[in-house]
Amino acid sequence: MFDFLVQRTAISVVTLLVISLIVFTGVRMIPGDPARVMAGTDADAAGLEEIREKYGLKDPVPVQYLRWVGLALRGDLGESIRTRASVTGTVAKKLPITIQLAAFAILIAVGIAIPAGVLAAVRRNTFWDLLASGVSLCGVSVPNFWLGIMLILFFSVRLGWLPASGFVPLWESPLANLQRMLMPAFVLGTALAAVLMRQIRNSMIEVLSADYIRTARAKGLPGRAVVFRHAIRNGLIPVVTILGLQMGALMGGAVVTEQIFVVPGFGRLIVEAVFTRDYPLVQGVVLITASSYVLINLLVDVSYSVLNPRIRIRGATGES
Amino acid sequence: MSPDAATAEALLRAPVAEPAGRLRRGWRRVLRRPASAVGGVIVLFFASMALGAPWIATTDPLHTDWAKVRKAPTWANPLGTDDLGRDNLSRVVWGSRISMQAGVFSILLAISVGVPLGLVAGYYRGPLDQVIMRLTDAWLAFPFLILAIGLVTILGPSLTNVTVAIGLGATPTYVRLTRGLVLSTQAEDYVHAAWALGARDLRVMTRHILPNIFSALLVQATVAIPTAIIAEAVLSFLGLGVQPPSPSWGTMLNTAQQFLETAPWMAWWPGLAIFSLALSFNLAGDGLRDLLDPKDY
Numbered sequence: 368m369f370d371f372l373v374q375r376t377a378i379s380v381v382t383l384l385v386i387s388l389i390v391f392t393g394v395r396m397i398p399g400d401p402a403r404v405m406a407g408t409d410a411d412a413a414g415l416e417e418i419r420e421k422y423g424l425k426d427p428v429p430v431q432y433l434r435w436v437g438l439a440l441r442g443d444l445g446e447s448i449r450t451r452a453s454v455t456g457t458v459a460k461k462l463p464i465t466i467q468l469a470a471f472a473i474l475i476a477v478g479i480a481i482p483a484g485v486l487a488a489v490r491r492n493t494f495w496d497l498l499a500s501g502v503s504l505c506g507v508s509v510p511n512f513w514l515g516i517m518l519i520l521f522f523s524v525r526l527g528w529l530p531a532s533g534f535v536p537l538w539e540s541p542l543a544n545l546q547r548m549l550m551p552a553f554v555l556g557t558a559l560a561a562v563l564m565r566q567i568r569n570s571m572i573e574v575l576s577a578d579y580i581r582t583a584r585a586k587g588l589p590g591r592a593v594v595f596r597h598a599i600r601n602g603l604i605p606v607v608t609i610l611g612l613q614m615g616a617l618m619g620g621a622v623v624t625e626q627i628f629v630v631p632g633f634g635r636l637i638v639e640a641v642f643t644r645d646y647p648l649v650q651g652v653v654l655i656t657a658s659s660y661v662l663i664n665l666l667v668d669v670s671y672s673v674l675n676p677r678i679r680i681r682g683a684t685g686e687s
Numbered sequence: 688m689s690p691d692a693a694t695a696e697a698l699l700r701a702p703v704a705e706p707a708g709r710l711r712r713g714w715r716r717v718l719r720r721p722a723s724a725v726g727g728v729i730v731l732f733f734a735s736m737a738l739g740a741p742w743i744a745t746t747d748p749l750h751t752d753w754a755k756v757r758k759a760p761t762w763a764n765p766l767g768t769d770d771l772g773r774d775n776l777s778r779v780v781w782g783s784r785i786s787m788q789a790g791v792f793s794i795l796l797a798i799s800v801g802v803p804l805g806l807v808a809g810y811y812r813g814p815l816d817q818v819i820m821r822l823t824d825a826w827l828a829f830p831f832l833i834l835a836i837g838l839v840t841i842l843g844p845s846l847t848n849v850t851v852a853i854g855l856g857a858t859p860t861y862v863r864l865t866r867g868l869v870l871s872t873q874a875e876d877y878v879h880a881a882w883a884l885g886a887r888d889l890r891v892m893t894r895h896i897l898p899n900i901f902s903a904l905l906v907q908a909t910v911a912i913p914t915a916i917i918a919e920a921v922l923s924f925l926g927l928g929v930q931p932p933s934p935s936w937g938t939m940l941n942t943a944q945q946f947l948e949t950a951p952w953m954a955w956w957p958g959l960a961i962f963s964l965a966l967s968f969n970l971a972g973d974g975l976r977d978l979l980d981p982k983d984y
Contacts, residue, residue: 385821385824386825389829504969524951618830
């Protein structure tokens with residue numbers, strides 16, 4: 368177990384180092400002089416020189432990289448060119464909004480996917496199965512930004528039931544917050560629900576044909592008890608796996624969803640940073656996103672190894 | 688003649704393979720999944736629309752007509768007009784060319800970069816495998832869309848750059864998939880037989896491994912194309928992809944968002960086009976997976 372943990376952590380550290388290299392190199396590949404971008408178009412040569420000195424832009428690139436990594440490890444990702452606020456502080460302000468949106472989206476996705484996936488598996492090859500599979504396929508294929516626009520068109524423009532955009536913090540007015548979060552969360556949760564539904568259906572079909580389920584049926588347990596007491600526990604294991612794997616897709620989805628519904632979260636921050644060419648912010652936001660993804664996956668792998676010894680044995684023998 | 692010799696002779700006389708029989712079996716399987724067949728037909732319809740855009744859409748998609756600004760659908764303009772009086776039908780038809788181009792070429796790029804890397808990593812293992820896989824892990828850590836946004840920021844917004852960005856974003860999936868497939872294929876007897884006969888590495892990879900993992904890669908490509916099409920639309924919607932006045936479905940939706948109250952039809956058609964194209968690719972991909980699943984043979 369200890370060997371597995373050390374090996375898995377070492378791989379994650381190497382991955383994080385490669386990520387930092389990619390992000391650092393990527394931002395330096397953006398055309399244009401960073402000093403010019405920071406100083407603005409009307410800066411003179413002396414002003415540019417001052418900025419280059421201040422930010423160490425005249426140092427060799429490896430020195431600049433090491434300094435940047437050193438500061439990043441201490442939580443200092445520099446400051447935004449546009450607002451002069453610290454990148455870490457800005458992200459810390461925006462991230463809770465996106466986390467709330469993602470949490471709502473996951474709730475909606477799980478709320479739709481579990482009953483639909485279980486029903487499709489239990490009533491395999493019936494109308495319900497066909498319906499669930501069809502809805503799932505549509506959910507994967509529908510572009511979420513179009514779905515968002517259509518929801519605004521019907522529920523805000525035509526019916527006037529929900530506000531089309533904006534954000535109210537949860538602690539200020541829970542109802543107003545819920546009203547504004549409902550449509551974006553539904554849009555963000557649709558694709559996730561579709562993916563989850565498919566996986567739950569497949570997993571439940573497999574579980575329902577297992578020997579212990581046959582034994583439970585042979586003992587005379589009623590169908591519902593077999594499904595809810597025995598099958599569902601193992602059948603829902605993929606939910607955890609898929610949720611871990613879909614975190615990246617959820618982050619990407621948040622970028623578009625927050626843009627459509629004007630939610631001032633992390634996703635919108637990325638687009639704003641790109642459009643305003645706020646490179647330190649782009650660099651920081653991308654680094655935080657990728658690093659969180661690696662750390663979440665490390666946690667998922669470690670928790671699996673605790674739950675399932677076969678994984679850590681495979682890991683320790685060097686299989687990947 | 689001993690029974691063994693008779694069996695051997697019978698086997699030698701028997702036809703080695705029946706391509707016509709396999710085709711017939713494949714066709715029967717397609718007919719068993721009508722939805723997939725319909726999906727395939729719709730994909731072909733969109734492909735023909737993209738190729739035949741100059742003949743199908745006779746109105747210039749960039750032609751503005753101030754007398755027809757935001758007009759509801761009529762016989763003259765069956766899908767209505769946009770905020771500059773341009774014909775929506777024409778723009779949707781020409782938009783299919785952009786979507787197909789971005790979807791298909793980006794995945795071709797991902798395959799042409801990812802498959803050789805995965806092949807080499809899985810075949811040689813060792814330090815080379817470790818380097819390629821650590822890079823792939825790092826690349827995979829960037830959410831697909833955020834990576835594409837980052838790459839477009841570096842490359843600049845244009846159809847070619849969006850295609851490259853989506854392609855590079857999709858590459859690690861092919862590296863992983865190919866490597867995994869190579870690892871399992873390498874254990875097969877026919878690969879061992881090729882090695883025993885003294886076949887060189889390149890020959891084993893290209894003649895024995897690649898043809899046997901091709902179907903899995905093809906299925907993955909069919910599933911990845913709709914994602915790429917949606918990604919192009921998203922990037923164009925955000926203003927990072929194809930730039931106006933080019934008729935990309937994403938840019939059309941971006942404009943439509945501002946006129947939802949007065950001209951909702953501007954939002955219906957490009958969105959429906961993306962949805963139906965992505966759905967039909969997914970349906971066709973499902974059918975293809977069933978068709979090529981070796982377990983069925």
